[in-house]
Amino acid sequence: MGWEALVGLFVLLIFLGVPIAFVIGMISLLGIISIPFVPNITVFMKMFYGLNSFVLLAIPLFVLAANLMNHGQITKMLIDFCIALVGNIRGGLAHANILVSMIFAGVSGSAQADTAGVGNMLIPAMINTGYDKETSVGVTAASSTIGVIIPPSIPMVVYAGLTNASVAALFIGGMVPGILIGLTMMGIVVWKGRKLNFPIYEKTARGEVWALFKKSFPALLAPVIIVGGISTGWYTPTEAAAFASIYSMLISLFVYKTLKMRDMPGILKETLKLSSLSLFALATASALGELLGYYKVSDHVATFFMAYVSSASVFMMVVIVFFLFIGTFMDAIPAMILFTPVLLPIATSLGISSVHLGIVTVITLAIGLVTPPYGLCLLIASSIADLPIERSLMGVLPYITSLLIILILVALFPSVAFFLPQFLGLM
Helix, strand or coil, X not given: CCHHHHHHHHHHHHHCCCCHHHHHHHHHHHHHHCCCCCCCHHHHHHHHHHCCCCHHHHHHHHHHHHHHHHHCCHHHHHHHHHHHHHCCCCCHXXXXXXXXXXXXXXXXXXXXXXXXXHHHHHHHHHHHHCCCHHHHHHHHHHHHHHHHCCCCCHHHHHHHHHHCCCHHHHHHHHHHHHHHHHHHHHHHHHHHHHHHCCCCCCCCCHHHHHHHHHHHHHXXXXXXXXXXXXXXXXXXXXXXXXXXXXXHHHHHHHHCCCCCHHHHHHHHHHHHHHHHHHHHHHXXXXXXXXXXXXXXXXXXXXXXXXXXXXXXXXXHHHHHHHHHHHCCCCCHHHHHHHHHHHHHHHHHHCCCCHHHHHXXXXXXXXXXXXXXXXXHHHHHHHHHHCCCHHHHHHHHHHHHHHHHHHHHHHHHCCHHHHHHHHHCCCC
């Protein structure tokens, strides 16, 4: 089977709605079968070795930590504390939505978990308080993308596994852009709040704020311990993921007592289901990489860039446009697995570090989580609000602007993101 037929079949299967992981697996198997003298077992060997990495163990562990936080009602405590802090500002509930996403991102590493956990509580609350559905969905879906930018980040773990880039440098490099994106989104809420007269909560008494802070302190401490431990080298990202899971379980069971041991089998089952999707896509994409190598795709792409792209800034803009398109119909993890091995050698030849490329790639693909037809975070948020996807997209568009602004800033001026990891000696 020629490469033209494989590309045509790939497009057809995507159009028919076949899950991307299965599409990649089928294309890999058919392609390898059609190559003479290459044994069919190569596909399964590549799938196995694609997952044979200690770093990738962090994926199910971070998913487990997020599920424990949601089931243990830790997310609700963080929401209550954030509302107490900023609820008295116009649009305070929207500000709290963004703020809790930034905190939740410091433990879970998953945008989808953020959307589901925070959205189930805050979207109905925002609608009942007087926000329109478009704003409620837009703020929740857009701010949840910070979950894969502020460390820890599951896509960054996958990228590090693909490129041997420093996970610690990626994590710390994502911190400043993630915070800037959150602050920019809050600025948009301020502007829209004045224009649309967003509601205001009554000011919370200082004593109550302090009480909520003390109650939330164990949960607020988790991101500090996780990110601090990774940046100082106390433990690896995989060990940090294990710590996040154990810590979330212990404080839910014994501090807050909002989780029972009988809940654990269901949480573990849900974790296995969610993490297996990403890991299976990773396995099949490893097999596809063998097929792409046979057809010398990386050589063709390198020839194209050498002919038409002569500077690092132009290359980064092309990468952004490319991944913005890819992200509309493909999840971040399979997209990175498919295209990072092709783009990285070109980036290196232009003087772009693997960490810089990784940060730009992750932020760009995070935008795909809120852009149809894939837009998984947007789909989750719109289903919670029972809002058509077209109206949901209109609600999220202003906040996509903030993502794009910070993305271009990081792409063209890498010191914005990397002064912190450089200061800590990680780069």
